[in-house]
Each structure stands twice: as structure tokens, then as C-alpha cells.
Amino acid sequence: MAENANQQEKNESLTRRRFLKNSGIAIGGLAVGGALGSLIPFKDKTDKDGVKTEQKAENYNLALMFFTQQQFRMVEAATERIFPADDNGPGAKDLGVAYFIDHQLSGDWGFNAREYMQPPFFKGEKVQGYQGRLRRREIFDIGLRELQNHSLKKFEKNFIDLDEEQQIEVLTDFAEDKVQLTTISPSGFFNMMRTATLEGAYSDPLYSGNRNMDGWKMRNYPGSQMAYTDVIDQEFKVIAPKSLKDHLGH
Amino acid sequence: MKSVAKKLPKVDVVIVGVGWAGGIIAAELTKQGLNCVGLERGKERKTEDYFMVHDELRYALRYELMQDLSKETITFRGNEKLRALPMRQYGSFILGDNLGGSGVHWNGQTYRFLPYDFEIRSKTIERYGEKKIPKDMTIQDWGITYDELEPYFDKFEKMAGISGEENPLGPKRSSPYPTPPMKTTPALEKFRKAATNLKLHPYNRPSGNLSEAYTNPDGVSRAACQYCAYCERFGCEYGAKADPVVTVIPVAKKTGKFEIRTHSNVRRVLKSGNKATGVMYIDTTTGEEIEQPADIVVLTSYVFNNVRLLLQSGIGRPYNPNSGTGVIGKNYAYQVQKGSATGFFEKEEFNTFAGAGALGMVLDDYNGDNFDHTKLNFIHGGSIAISQTGLRPISNNKVPKGTPTWGKEFKANSVKYANRMLSVGGQGASMPFKHHYLDLDPTYKDEFGDPLVRITFDFEEQDRQLAKYLNERCIEIMKEMGADLVDPFEELGPYDITTYQSTHNTGGVIMGADPDASAVNNYMQMWDAENVFVVGATAFPHNSGYNPTGTVGALAYRAAEGILSYRDKGGILA
Numbered sequence: 030m031a032e033n034a035n036q037q038e039k040n041e042s043l044t045r046r047r048f049l050k051n052s053g054i055a056i057g058g059l060a061v062g063g064a065l066g067s068l069i070p071f072k073d074k075t076d077k078d079g080v081k082t083e084q085k086a087e088n089y090n091l092a093l094m095f096f097t098q099q100q101f102r103m104v105e106a107a108t109e110r111i112f113p114a115d116d117n118g119p120g121a122k123d124l125g126v127a128y129f130i131d132h133q134l135s136g137d138w139g140f141n142a143r144e145y146m147q148p149p150f151f152k153g154e155k156v157q158g159y160q161g162r163l164r165r166r167e168i169f170d171i172g173l174r175e176l177q178n179h180s181l182k183k184f185e186k187n188f189i190d191l192d193e194e195q196q197i198e199v200l201t202d203f204a205e206d207k208v209q210l211t212t213i214s215p216s217g218f219f220n221m222m223r224t225a226t227l228e229g230a231y232s233d234p235l236y237s238g239n240r241n242m243d244g245w246k247m248r249n250y251p252g253s254q255m256a257y258t259d260v261i262d263q264e265f266k267v268i269a270p271k272s273l274k275d276h277l278g279h
Numbered sequence: 280m281k282s283v284a285k286k287l288p289k290v291d292v293v294i295v296g297v298g299w300a301g302g303i304i305a306a307e308l309t310k311q312g313l314n315c316v317g318l319e320r321g322k323e324r325k326t327e328d329y330f331m332v333h334d335e336l337r338y339a340l341r342y343e344l345m346q347d348l349s350k351e352t353i354t355f356r357g358n359e360k361l362r363a364l365p366m367r368q369y370g371s372f373i374l375g376d377n378l379g380g381s382g383v384h385w386n387g388q389t390y391r392f393l394p395y396d397f398e399i400r401s402k403t404i405e406r407y408g409e410k411k412i413p414k415d416m417t418i419q420d421w422g423i424t425y426d427e428l429e430p431y432f433d434k435f436e437k438m439a440g441i442s443g444e445e446n447p448l449g450p451k452r453s454s455p456y457p458t459p460p461m462k463t464t465p466a467l468e469k470f471r472k473a474a475t476n477l478k479l480h481p482y483n484r485p486s487g488n489l490s491e492a493y494t495n496p497d498g499v500s501r502a503a504c505q506y507c508a509y510c511e512r513f514g515c516e517y518g519a520k521a522d523p524v525v526t527v528i529p530v531a532k533k534t535g536k537f538e539i540r541t542h543s544n545v546r547r548v549l550k551s552g553n554k555a556t557g558v559m560y561i562d563t564t565t566g567e568e569i570e571q572p573a574d575i576v577v578l579t580s581y582v583f584n585n586v587r588l589l590l591q592s593g594i595g596r597p598y599n600p601n602s603g604t605g606v607i608g609k610n611y612a613y614q615v616q617k618g619s620a621t622g623f624f625e626k627e628e629f630n631t632f633a634g635a636g637a638l639g640m641v642l643d644d645y646n647g648d649n650f651d652h653t654k655l656n657f658i659h660g661g662s663i664a665i666s667q668t669g670l671r672p673i674s675n676n677k678v679p680k681g682t683p684t685w686g687k688e689f690k691a692n693s694v695k696y697a698n699r700m701l702s703v704g705g706q707g708a709s710m711p712f713k714h715h716y717l718d719l720d721p722t723y724k725d726e727f728g729d730p731l732v733r734i735t736f737d738f739e740e741q742d743r744q745l746a747k748y749l750n751e752r753c754i755e756i757m758k759e760m761g762a763d764l765v766d767p768f769e770e771l772g773p774y775d776i777t778t779y780q781s782t783h784n785t786g787g788v789i790m791g792a793d794p795d796a797s798a799v800n801n802y803m804q805m806w807d808a809e810n811v812f813v814v815g816a817t818a819f820p821h822n823s824g825y826n827p828t829g830t831v832g833a834l835a836y837r838a839a840e841g842i843l844s845y846r847d848k849g850g851i852l853a
Contacts, residue, residue, distance in 0.1 A: 111685040117694045138341065145352040145367045149722065153364040156775040157355060160364055197686065204685070223685050231672035232336035248697035250632055250672045253333035256505035257633035262462045265628035265698060273331055 090237050091128060094135035095166060100173050101127055102189045107176070108226045110196050118247035119240075121226050129229030129238030130169075130222075139166040163213065165221065172203075172218035179208050233273050245270045286570040290314045292842070293558055293573035295545045295588065296580030298380025299828065300814040300835040302523035303435075304577055305531035306497070307839035313846065315537050316571060318560050320544035320580075321377030324524055329516035332509055335671040339512045344384045346374040351725040353583055355776050357737040359600065359714060365723050365731065370777040372784060373512065374581060378541060379524040381581060381782060382828070386511040386636030386668060387487025387520050389441045390825035391432045391833070393647040394425035394450050395659075399821060402648060403658055411658060413741065415713040417603070417610055418658075419820050422792035423801040425450055428833050431840075435832030436485075439521035440493035440501065443485035448643045461490045461504065466629045466701055467640040470665040473759035479644045484664060485829070486637030487521040497530045508669020510636025520636060543569075546729060548576055548592040548811065555594070555811045561727065575842060578788075578813045579835075583732045585817040586717045586787035591729060595788070595798055595807045600714050600735070606798040608717040610786040611734060612822040615707025615742045617771050617780070618661065618749025621700065622762025623679055628698040634669035645705075645752050646824045657744040661707035661824030663753060672697070680766050703756050705749030708824040709785070710741055717787045737774045746771040783827050788817035790834075802841025802852045803834060809851055814838045 093101055105127040114120035121127070137143055141164045153160045163171070180188040180199050188199060202208050203215040204223075229238030231245065233253065239245060245252050252270035260266060292308055294301045297317040305315050337343050346352075354363035375381030395402050398420050403411055412418060433453050435441075443456035460483035463471070474481040488504035495501075504519040518525040531537035540562075547559040549570065557572035578585045589595050589607050598609040641664035643649055652658055677700050678692040720733040738746075750768045757765050791797025794806040803818055805811040814835050816827045823830070841852050 112690050113687055115687060115690060117691065120690075141349075141368075143342065143347045143349055145348045145365045145723075147365070147723065151362060151364060154357065154361065156357060156773050156777065157364045158370055158777040159367055200685075226685075227676060228336055228340060228673050233334055235334075236336060245672065248672060248694050249628075250697070254507065256507055257630075258503075258505050260630060261506040261633050261638075262464055263630065264465055265630045273334060276331065276333075 090132070091125075093128075093131050095139065096127075096131045096134075099189075100169075101131060103173050103176060104130055104222070106189050106196060107200060107222060108229070110193065110200055111223050111226045112230055119243050121230060123240065124230050124244050125238045125240040126226050126229030129232070129236055130225045132237050133225065133228075134166045134169055139169075140164055159217070161213070168213050168218055168221065171213050172215075172222070175208065175210055175213075175215070175218075176200075176203065179203070235273055242270045242272055284568045286572065289557070289572040289574070290316050291573065291846070292316070292575045292577060293318065293571050294577045294579055295548075295558060296320075296380060296578070296584065297378055297523065297528065297539055298375065298579065298581070299382040299523050299527075299832060300838075301577070301579035302379070302382070302527035302531065303438075303832065303835040304579060304812075304814060304839050304842065305537050306527040307836065308842060309531045309534040309536040311843055313536065313843075315531070316573070317531075317537060317539045318543040318545050318558065318571070319378050319539060319541045320563065321380075321541060323539075323541050324378040324383060324514065326514070326516060326518045326525060329514040332513050332516050333507065335673050338509070339671060339674060342369055342373060342512075344375065344377065344512065344514065345369065346376040349726075351731065352723075353732045353734055354720040354723050355734045355736070357735075357773060359735055363720055363722075363733045363735070366776055368777075369779075371775065371780050372782040373779075374583070374782070378528070378539070379522050382523045383514050384512050385487070385520075385522070385828060386826070388637045388639070388826040389436065389439065389443075389485045389487050389829040389832075390662070390823075391425075391450065392823045392825060392830045393643075393649075395647040396821070396823045397421045397423055397425050397428065399659070406648065407652060407658075411652070413739075416741065417711045417713050419789075419791055419796055421801070421820055422790055422797065423837075427801075428837065429453055431833035431836040432829065434836045435829060438495050438497065438526055439487050439832070440489050440495055441485050441487060441521075441829075442490035444483050446482050446643060447480040448649055456485065457495075458490050458493050461486050461488065461635060461638050462506070463640070464630065464633075464638070464667050466631060466667060467638070467665055469701075469760045470640045470703065470756065473756050473761075474640075474642055476759055477755065479642045479756075481640050481642045484637055484639035484641045484666075486635070487828075488515075488635040488637050489519045489521075495526065497526075499526055499530065501525060504635050506633050506635050506638070508632060508634045508671070510634075511668055544727075545580075545588065546591070546727060548578070548588055548594055550592065550594060550808065553808055555808055575810045575812065575846065577838075577842065578811070579815060582784045582787055582815060582817050583717070585813050585815055587719070587729075587732045589788065589813070590719050594811060595805060597718065598716050600716050603713055604795075606789065606796070608787050609798070610711035610789050610820050611715045611717050611736055612709040612711045612785045612819065613736065613774075614709050614781040614783040614822055615661065615738070615746050615749075615771070616704070617769070618705035618707055618746040618753060619702055620750060620753035620757040621677055621702045621766045622757040622760060623696050623764040624699045624701065624761070625763045629701065631667060631670045631698060631701070634667040636668050638668065639664045639666040645749065647708075655744065655748065657741045657748070659708035659710065659821075659824060660745065661705045661749050663703060663705050663749065663756065665701065665703050670697075670700075675700075677702075679764050701757070701760065701762070703753040703760075705746070705753055706781075706824050706826070707742070707745045707749055709822040710739075711786060711821050712739055738771055743771045783816070783822060785816040785819040785822040785827060788813040789820040790818040791820060800852060801837070802845075803838035804841055804845065804852055806851065809845070809849070812838050812842055
């Protein structure tokens with residue numbers, strides 16, 4: 030047993046080291062994420078002696094445009110089950126995915142603004158795609174309410190109070206259409222949340238997810254580089270990521 | 280429609296839609312002194328727009344450069360018994376918008392269709408007999424041969440600066456590619472080696488992303504590609520990717536004879552007898568209806584609107600799928616993209632985050648009639664290629680079959696294989712069938728109240744057999760490349776408009792030598808309206824196993840020559 034525990038500890042420290050190596054960032058031996066991640070470098074300032082000093086500022090984007098606090102907590106928990114923290118690095122929660130989804134729902138995407146939403150609405154073949162009258166923000170409202178209802182029915186607890194395995198069970202029921210709903214497709218809602226989770230994990234940090242580019246670092250994606258002319262014909266090499274912010278030249 | 284509010288002075292030529300076809304026509308005609316007006320429904324675009332272009336969410340997933348579907352879309356059904364429903368969200372294909380059209384967001388993969396394509400019916404019968412062609416497959420010869428079209432391919436490639444090397448199985452060329460092939464990558468070399476071992480004939484894909492700085496015959500200079508990996512669905516911030524905005528449009532503008540009016544959405548081609556008199560469009564910034572009279576009308580919008588404009592304007596004979604008579608809307612075809620193979624590598628990582636839209640290694644051993652179909656239940660074939668367009672992280676999370684789509688195992692595998700996955704893709708040709716066509720939807724309307732185009736299309740046994748065959752070939756190559764795990768074959772299934780496949784929609788205003796069976800002659804001139812030219816992939820009687828733009832470009836140069844000669848002589852060109 031002791032040997033196993035030692036081995037496990039060794040593995041954990043190895044994998045954590047691997048993530049730190051990949052991310053290249055550590056504060057007091059901890060990977061940046063969660064609350065620490067909200068303190069992001071805001072602007073490089075050059076003082077009068079020409080020495081660069083880094084200013085820190087609060088990230089004021091960590092507030093809500095659409096969700097209620099309860100909805101936000103539910104999305105945070107659900108997306109973490111979809112994309113959990115592991116040896117590779119942070120999960121949806123620490124990447125800021127719930128903020129990303131909240132912000133997206135308040136804009137064009139949430140309103141299906143650039144999609145054809147004219148009547149008449151008919152149920153079609155699966156291959157004809159989404160034919161509903163509801164917009165994404167309405168689907169999220171309904172879907173989260175139903176997620177809560179299903180949790181209460183199945184486990185007599187709020188979704189956010191369920192343990193991980195129970196949350197996975199509830200989400201699986203949605204993913205596999207095992208919940209009877211009249212208004213929305215349970216799997217349609219689940220898939221929308223799954224897609225949005227990946228978008229939040231891997232889009233430019235500009236959109237409030239992929240905090241600190243940790244999503245990219247986890248898979249050694251270099252983000253937004255201007256050119257790969259020197260490496261295109263070479264073997265794989267890890268390149269420190271850049272975001273769109275780097276192109277603006279503050 | 281209200282009575283006409285404003286009528287403008289007549290011009291020589293009005294061009295509807297300023298993308299590749301419209302831009303090429305404008306450049307060629309204005310060089311010869313014709314006054315052209317280009318009506319573009321979208322806004323202006325320029326290289327500086329792409330300063331923040333490395334944004335997968337905004338461009339690839341929120342469709343920044345694409346047509347706003349809330350204003351206009353298409354409807355779709357698998358067969359005539361079903362009710363067509365609107366494509367409410369993007370999926371199977373994406374529609375370009377604004378100046379340059381789809382020519383801005385393309386990848387730059389630039390092929391010449393095969394000699395077999397242009398004479399597909401004759402050559403198929405010649406080799407296999409008439410019985411080889413299924414009853415409802417409406418393939419027909421194009422009314423032009425490869426040799427006749429060769430000079431126009433050459434012209435397009437020199438204008439765009441296509442980077443490439445001789446295709447060992449390719450048809451004869453009058454000159455080599457204007458620029459050398461792009462750099463290759465370890466993944467591409469793996470494909471080359473495997474294909475060579477299998478006695479196949481790989482070559483560097485002809486690319487519209489410049490391998491080196493280039494000045495074209497019009498005097499336009501462009502910089503080399505930086506392999507930044509943001510091509511398809513994106514605009515090029517370097518101007519290295521050939522697109523109409525950085526090639527032909529400035530040439531036309533420089534003559535002082537090309538006026539582009541953006542935010543001008545054409546709703547009708549106006550006619551008197553069997554000639555067009557001009558077009559009617561809406562200034563979308565004011566809502567004003569405007570008539571633009573012209574001696575010659577050239578339709579160069581995307582496939583769907585070329586067809587829609589003709590049907591709405593009562594020009595040409597609408598296709599009737601029951602009798603097979605009529606031509607407008609006939610032979611809608613697409614692309615068979617699912618004959619591919621995905622391989623996972625345990626011991627190697629690849630720099631597939633880098634790339635360019637047209638960077639790839641391709642082979643034509645299984646394309647066209649380059650192989651014997653005697654014992655096969657399909658005709659034609661497809662190109663097979665490895666592409667290194669740049670694997671962006673939101674859209675590329677391939678995991679081995681059997682991995683769940685979410686949760687711990689999904690995350691672990693998607694991260695593990697992020698740089699350890701390669702795919703070899705078959706791009707299958709799409710044959711036309713009697714019951715695949717475009718017409719006007721009886722129910723759904725665009726923002727002006729005009730009917731949307733309706734697509735009636737599904738995959739056929741031909742497509743299922745072809746996908747399976749290409750998939751088997753791709754798996755052979757992938758195994759030879761040393762993949763530790765190769766995903767098994769998946770049936771093609773019915774055509775599904777929700778998953779991205781290809782923006783290679785073709786047909787509807789097809790070319791040919793017979794006025795009864797085609798809408799335009801081999802100068803893209805309408806048989807039924809001699810001063811109307813319809814240019815684009817609408818003219819394809821079927822779609823080949825290649826990307827269409829090279830052939831669209833060649834046909835546009837051919838059409839420009841036809842328009843100039845019509846301007847001098849009049850009548851139907853021969």
C-alpha cells in the first residue's frame with residue numbers, strides 16, 4: 030500500500046511537472062488557474078529608466094451578462110464534467126468556460142442573430158438540421174431548469190450539490206435522450222453545451238475562456254503566431270503560445 | 280415589386296457578384312475598354328481587415344466572412360416526397376459574402392479538371408459501354424475539351440501565381456506552374472514515401488498560397504505565404520493567398536472603367552423579348568430600388584443565386600425533374616468527402632498546428648478514369664491527399680473510435696492525440712442524377728420576400744460505392760504511413776446538411792453543345808438570352824474529384840473572351 034501511495038505521489042508530481050513545463054508558468058509551485066488566473070497581466074509599462082515593469086489589474090470580465098448565479102454554478106459544474114481537470118491541466122471551470130458561455134449567450138450567438146429564424150416551423154428529418162423556434166439563450170434557460178428538475182427527481186438534490194458521479198449520470202441521461210422533455214431536445218441541449226465547452230476551452234482568451242492560454246498550453250497549441258515559415262518543414266517542437274492581444278502592440 | 284424608383288444611365292456590362300468570376304470578367308473586359316459596373320451585395324473588403332484574423336471562434340465557428348443566413352439561406356430535402364426546410368444554421372457548406380465572395384475564404388487548392396471530365400459521357404461509353412451509366416445518372420459532355428480549355432487554365436494559374444509541380448498522371452500543360460511548390464512537412468513526406476512504396480504517384484498540391492514572392496502578368500505583386508495556418512474560412516493578412524481582392528479587382532479598377540457598388544443586392548434580371556435589358560437591385564443601405572440598364576448582363580454570384588436570379592426573372596427554361604426537360608436548376612451536384620482515413624500515432628508528434636490552406640500532397644491514381652472501373656459499381660473517382668491546413672484546437676479533437684465524446688477519457692485522448700493524428704482524405708467526384716436539382720421554394724422567403732432556392736439532393740449508390748472504395752485506398756496509405764491505429768470504415772449514410780463536408784456546390788446552369796440539354800454554350804452564353812452570360816461552377820454538368828476553383832477560373836477567362844467577341848459580332852457564339 031505504502032509503495033502504491035508513493036508511486037502515485039511520484040506520478041502526480043511527474044504529471045504536474047509536465048503541465049508546469051508545458052504551461053511555463055508557476056506561482057509558488059501551483060499552476061495558475063481559478064482565482065489566481067483572474068489576476069492577469071494587464072499591460073507592460075516602461076518606466077522612465079526604460080525598464081519594463083509588469084502591471085497587474087483585476088479582470089473585470091469575470092462577471093455575468095446573462096446567467097443567474099445559480100445557472101452559472103450549474104454550467105460551471107456541468108462543463109467541468111464534460112471537460113474535467115486532470116493530469117494534463119485545468120478543466121472547464123478553471124479555464125473560465127462558464128464565463129465564456131455566459132458572454133456568448135448575451136450576444137449574436139445567444140440570439141441566433143445570423144441564422145434563419147423565420148416561420149413556418151416544421152419538424153424535419155434529422156439531416157435537415159435544427160428547425161426549432163427557440164434561440165440558444167432560451168434553450169439554455171429551459172435546459173438548465175430541466176437539468177435541475179431531473180436532478181431533484183433522480184437524486185432529490187440540486188444539480189450542483191450532487192457528487193461527480195451523480196452529475197455524470199444526470200448529464201448522460203440528457204446526452205442519450207433518456208429524459209422526456211416536450212420543449213427542447215435533451216441531447217440537442219447537451220451537445221450545444223459540449224460544443225460551447227470546447228469553444229470556451231480553446232478560443233482566444235479574448236472571449237473569457239482559455240484562461241491564461243492554459244487550454245492551448247495543455248495541448249501544445251501555439252495560438253496566434255504570425256508565421257511558421259521557419260518551422261513548417263521541421264519536426265514537432267513546442268512553441269510558447271501567443272494570443273491576439275500580442276498583435277495589438279499596446 | 281414596386282414600380283421602378285430610379286433608373287441609371289446604361290453601361291456596357293453589368294456584373295452581378297464580384298468574386299473570382301466577376302473579378303476576372305471585370306479585369307478582362309475593362310482592359311479592352313468596356314465600361315463595367317459590378318454589383319456586390321456585401322461590403323468592401325481589404326487585406327487590412329485581417330489584422331485580427333487568427334481567431335478560430337470568430338471566423339471558423341461564428342462565420343465572420345459568410346453570408347448572414349437571417350437574411351437569406353437555402354432550403355433542402357433529400358427527395359421530392361419530403362418537405363424542404365430552411366438551412367437555419369451553417370453545416371455542410373458555407374456561403375461567402377462581401378467583396379471577393381468565397382474567393383476570399385477559400386483554401387487555394389487549385390486543380391485543372393481532367394480530360395475525362397469534359398467528355399465524361401463519351402469516354403465512359405467508349406471504354407465500358409452505355410450500360411455502365413445507371414438509368415437516372417444524367418452525365419453529359421461539357422461541349423468543350425481539356426485541350427480547348429488549357430490556355431484558360433494557364434491564364435488563371437499565371438494570374439493567381441499557382442505554386443506547384445508537374446502531376447505525374449496529369450494532362451499536358453503548355454507551361455509549368457508559375458511558382459515552385461510550397462515547402463513540405465514531415466507529415467507530407469510520410470505520405471509521399473508511403474504512396475511511393477505503394478507504387479502510386481504523389482505530387483505537391485497546386486497551391487494558391489504563394490511559395491515565393493510573385494509578380495503576375497498584370498503587374499500585381501504579392502508576398503509569400505507564411506504558413507500561419509489560418510486560410511480556410513479566413514482572409515489572408517499577407518495577401519499571399521490568391522483572392523480576387525488582391526489580384527483581378529485592382530487590375531479592373533486601375534483602368535478607371537470598373538465601378539464597384541457594394542451593398543447592392545440584385546433581385547431581378549430585366550428583359551425584353553429574349554434579351555436582357557439590365558438588372559434591378561436594392562441599395563441595402565437605403566432600401567431603394569434601382570434599375571441598371573446594360574448591353575450585357577453577366578451573372579457571377581455563387582451557384583445558388585445564379586440559378587435563383589434566372590428562375591425569378593423568367594430567363595431560360597426551368598428544369599422539370601419528371602420529364603427531364605428544361606435546364607435551369609438541372610444537374611445539381613456536390614462532392615463525396617467521406618472516403619477518408621484517420622490514423623493515430625503513439626510515438627510521433629507532428630507540427631500540424633502550422634500549415635497553409637493548399638499545403639498538401641496529393642495523388643490521382645484513383646481519380647477520373649485513371650483506373651479500371653470494369654468490375655466496380657461506380658464511375659469516376661477522387662483525388663486522395665494529405666492536407667496540412669493547420670489543425671485549430673476547437674475544431675480538431677479527433678479521438679480513436681470508441682472513446683466517449685465527453686468526460687475524462689475524451690479529454691485525455693483529445694489532448695494526447697492533438698498532435699499525433701493525421702488524416703488522408705478522398706475527395707470524390709459527384710455525378711448528377713435526374714432527381715437532383717435546384718428550384719424555387721414554395722414556402723420560405725428571403726429578407727425581400729423573394730423565394731429561397733430549394734435543393735433536392737441525396738447520396739446515391741454511386742456515391743456510397745465510391746466513398747467505400749476511396750476509404751479503402753486511404754486506409755492502405757495510412758497503414759503504410761505507420762499509424763498505430765486506423766479508424767475503421769464508416770458508411771457514407773444519407774446526405775446530411777448539418778455536418779461540414781465541402782463548399783463545392785455545382786450545376787444548375789450547365790454548359791454543353793446541345794441547347795436542349797444545356798443552359799449555356801462553351802462561352803457561358805445563354806442559349807435562350809444571347810446577351811446574358813452565367814459564369815461559375817453553375818456551368819459544371821457534374822463535379823470532379825477536385826476542388827472547383829481552378830476550373831471556375833478557366834471558364835471565367837473563356838467567358839470573358841466570349842463576351843468581347845459577342846460585343847463585336849453579336850448573336851450566339853460558335
